[in-house]
Amino acid sequence: MKISKILNNNAVIVVDNQQEKIAVGAGIAFGKKRNDILNSGKIEKLFVMKENEKLQQLLSRIPEEHFIISEKIISFAEDYIGTKLNEHIHIALTDHLSFAIEREREGIQLKNKLLHEIRILYKKEFEIGLWAIKHIKESCNIDMPIDEAAYIALHIHTMKVQGGDMRQTVIQTTIIRDIVETITKFLQIKVSEDDISYHRLITHLRFALTRINQSEVNTMDEEMLDMIKKKFPLSYQCTLEVAKKVSSQHGIVLPDHELGYITLHIERLQKQ
Structure with a gap:
């Protein structure tokens, strides 16, 4: 492989079989110049991406250290969840992390309002986020807030x-966060993040919203729904308030059978 352009000390553009690729490896470009032959034994990753140009631009404007950190996190994530991520992760996560690290150095911290929901809904991805902020600390001695683990989790999940x-x-x-806030205000209760009933509610809401978006049917017969209304009147009134808020704020209509299931979850949460 012949080097056509040096991006930084750890990344170069090479021509391989008449195709441009980005080769990455620790010190891969040290002592090298354009048209030199690259030692393939030093290549840790070789990218053939649709977005090669965007990756080149990104590598030319961020510290090398940030790219190396991002690649370590991506490798750990793919091993941890046992699947390859969309190639766009190399741009999206690297760009996000570089900006987040610079913000932290300047003392600017962004709170993640969805932290608790992300922790529950995307458990494995959040665990990757926790590993990532620990790795950032070890690599460049920067203490990232736990909110950043949730941001990283979202990037991993969507890729x-x-x-x-x-x-x-x-x-x-x-939407899930708004529903939980509506429930706790209506019932005037506090919920614990570790409460299994809270976990079940959050998980059900996630799949309920997915079913509604995909027009999937999850039926509950009318007799069962009527029984739930009569047996748990306060929880059902709370569910109606949830349905009203979701409709007015997000334009989503919760079908009757979902109102029944949500009522059961609210009743369980209320008893806890």
């Missing part, structure tokens, strides 16, 4: 094959 796009994931998680 999985079945993850969906970031915007829809954030919208769905925001």
